[in-house]
Every structure is written in structure tokens, then in C-alpha cells.
Amino acid sequence: MTTQLPLSPPPESADEGRGDRPPGWLSKLLGPLLLLAPAGVWLLLLLVVPTVMILELSLIPGFRPGTGTVSPYGLGNFLTIFQPLYLRVIARSILFAVLCTLFCLLLGFPVAYWIAILSPRRWRNLLLVSFVLPLWTSSLLRSYAWITILRPSGVLNGVLGLVGAPRVDILNTQLSVMIGLVYNFLPYMVLILYASLEKLDLRLLEAAADLGATPREGFVKVTVPQTLPGIAAGCLLVFITSLGDFVVPELLGGASSMTMARLIYNQFLGATRNWGFGSALSMILILAVSVSIALLLKYGDRDVEKTV
């Protein structure tokens, strides 16, 4: 607010500035239509309608493409999800996402903290961009690279062999999925935490130090509360993206790590081809993501209210 130039009037005047040419109702409507309708129609057709369609399809038990018979509506697909086999898949997906979020936070916070506060100022942008650069490369290729490292005859075992340590076989285990997930989503966490830590007012820490706080107290009582919105946003982003991730568990997980995304994939492009069940699983996934966002918004609002 304080940075606003004294010359600039309030923004509402932007539309009232040309009073000498009152626009007709047609041109009044034409502008919004021209600007908003093209993207709106595209999104309506290829995002909203399809989502409504899988909602409908999820209510048709056992729908398979190509079969002429259409069964009546029912909740059969959702009831199938409650079989122990599929509940385990959902639980595993959530566990992967939660653990991934936790590790990303534990590893990402010190990194973001060092780049945003401790590193030399002139290097900060470069350091941040370099750290998140791998994010721009294909997650498929990055997961593939981990196969090269973790497979039985891979780099890891090569190095272990050199130092005389016993070989490990962790490809196609849940551990390799965790490594791949953390590797894939750590840059997101660092990016968001950095944005939050960069705005941290260091004078508050100065004041805390003057008042006799130890660094630890300063961190717990100043840094963490000040960056809590960033921590929450970073955790949410990592949680929802890792929950729906397909490539990492598919390439690094093997048969032991069936997740929701892989199960959905199999219902459409894999061997099983049960579109109704796949749609129901997709709806559950969308629901899980929506609930996490709603929780954050609610939590975030409370946080704002508390500080006002």
C-alpha cells in the first residue's frame, strides 16, 4: 500500500474515465464476450463437460466401452472401492503422499532457508533457479534416471561394491517410490518456501535476539509462525501432486506399489478396462484433492483472521 504513487487515483476510475463516449449495450457486451468466451467455451467443452461425464459414468456399475448394454444407475462402482484390495491401494497412495510431503518439508525447509536468508544476496536468484531447474525437465526422464541408479546392476550398487558394502536391491520397492517422489516434488516445496522466507522480516529476528532469545527460540517463535502460510501452501501442493502422480510409482514401484493413479490407468488403457470403476476412482481422487484445498482455504482464512 505504501508503495503506491500519490498520483494514481483509485483503480475504480479506470472504467469511468471515458464518459464522453457512452458505450451502447451491444459494445458493452461485445468486449467481455470477445475476451472471455473463447477460453470459456474451450474449458467448458474439454474440462467441465468431461468431468460431469465421468461423474455420470462413475454411477453406471461396470461400464465397459463397446458393450451395447447400458446398466441402470447405481453405486456399485463406489461399493467396489470398499473391497479391502482397493482400500489398501487408496491407503497406500495417501501414505506415499503424506510421507513425501513430510520429507519434502524436512529437506526443503533448510534448503529454502539457506538460499533465502543465509546465502549471499546476489546469488539468491541464481541459486533458486538452479535448484528448481530439474523441475522443467520431464518427470518421466527423471524417474527413468533413478532406474539407472537403483536397479540391481546400477550406479548405487556399483558404488557400494567399490567400497565393499553389501549390495542392495531397492528398485521396485516402496522405498524407491519414496525416493522418486521426494526427488520429483522437492523443488516445488523449495520454491514456495523460498517465496515465503524471502518476505520474512529479519528485523523481527533482530528484535528477538535483542530481547535475549536463542536462535532456536527465534526460529520457533518468529520464523515458523511468519512462514506458516507458505509451509501450508507448499505441503498442500506437494500432497495433491504426489497423490495423483502416475509416472513415479509406475516406473519405480513395480508390482508392490499399486496406487490410485496406476489403478485408474489400468481401468482405461491397461488390461482390465472397467470405465465405470475407473471413473469412480477418478472422482475419489478429485474429491480428495478438493477436500485438501478446502481445508487449506479454511485454515488459511483463520490464519489471516488471527493476525488482523
Add this chain to the structure above:
Amino acid sequence: MSDSKAARTTPASPIGPTAPAALPSRWQLPSWQLGLTLVMFGFMYLPVLVLAFFSVNESRFSAQWTGFSLRWYQQMLGDRRILAALQDSLSVAIISVIIASVLGTLMAVGLSRYEFRGKGLYRGISYLPLIIPDIAIAVATLVFLASLAVPLSLWTVVSAHVVFCIAYIAVVVSTRLSGLDPHLQEAALDLGATPTQAFIKVLLPELMPAIVSGGLLAFVLSMDDLLISSFTAGGGTTTLPMEIFSRVRTGVRPDINALSVVLILGSGAIAFMAEFIRYRSDQNRLNG
């Protein structure tokens, strides 16, 4: 918490003369954070370096070093399926980004300019592709196309890619719009420009850096997309990630190492370009 409010609402910009540039000096200890950051930098770049290393390794079974060789790069360049997939990927990405740049820019401008009922809903829907997992979007698009009996082709892939490209471009352009001086356009209108002229001659040049950097981001995402392409491509279309996926599933292959290095370098270069364009336009705005 209420005591900290005053401090928090003061300008966050650390340029002020009184703002400390670093932590309180009596807290400065040899930082373990530096060590961890170095380890994490290693972690981030290790897989890329491993790929680069093995891509120039002579051995087919890339387990140990047997000598320097560029044969995998040669083999990759002679591989017709990879080249065809690259062509498909580039076509999809370029066409999608062009369409999405136009639609996304118009949308961002429209959202910044007009108030109407359902605006929140419209904005929310436009951000959905950033939030909903790819697999769900892919499934929904496939179901939609199948129910209309649309034959799957390159164009169905393009139309699906446009959806998420719009979202990313609109986000970047919106950010830029919110930092623009609204009076520039008004001045143009006062000086007799038509709204269209004002849009093309005043607003568009101002938005160009954002459109380009958003477009580059969307381009990279489109080139990298596996799921949405797999679900919307017909038999005749195979994008590069689809081709790589089908090969990688069957094991480690040295020619894929070479291809990975080329693609990673390409994405990295585009990423740096996008960051540079955005950085420079920010600098211009601050100085000008």
C-alpha cells in the same frame, strides 16, 4: 500475534536503509543448512549427471565405464520412430501453445477488466487444470471424446493440451496485468485510439514478456506430458514421452540415455530463457 502486525505490514522490500541484510550477527553459527543444501543440490543433479555419463558410455549394458563413445547419439538420430515422435510432440506443443496464448491472454485481460456474476466460478474453472491430477483430466477427456465418437488423432491431443496450457499462460499473464499501470490504456483511449488499437498497441506490448514466458512454460509442459497424450492420441500419433514410456518399461536402454540428455538440455535452455525474459521485464519495470 497482533503486535507483529505493524511490522508485517511495513514494506517487505529489504532495500530500505534500516532493514538488516542478514540474520542477527550473534546468531551466526557455521550453518549446517549450507551442508544440507549442497547435499540436496547433489541429489537434484545426480540423476541428470548419471544419464549424461552413461549416454557417452560405450557399453550396451551401461553398468560400468568401457570407454567414450557417441554411438548412442548416432543411433538416436537414425531412429525413425524417435524422430517421428519428436515431430508429433513438437506439432502438438507448438499448435497448443499458439492457441492457448491467444485464449489465455484474452481471458486474463477479460478477467482483469470486467466484473460479472459467476466470475469466481469462471476463474476457479480456469485454474482447475493446475489442481486436478493429470490422470483424472486424461480419463475425463477420453470419456468425453469416446461418447461423441470423435476419432482420436493429433488434433484431439492438441485440444486437450490447450486446456492446461491456457491455465498456465493465464496465471503468468494475470500476474503481469496486476502490476501494470491501468492509465496507459486510458491515455491511449483519450488520445483517440479505438479500444482495439489500444489493446494491440499499448496493452499487448506490455504483456508480451509474460505471454512469452508463460508460453514457454506451457510448451515445456506440453512436451513433457505423458498421461493426457496417451489417453487422447489415436493409433497414428505417438508423442515423445509416449515413445519413451513404452521403451523404458522394458528396461534401461542406452539410446534413451542419449535422448534424455538432449531433451533435458533443451528443456533447461527453454527454462532459462523463460526465467531470463521474466527477470529482465521485471527489472525494466522497476527501473522505468
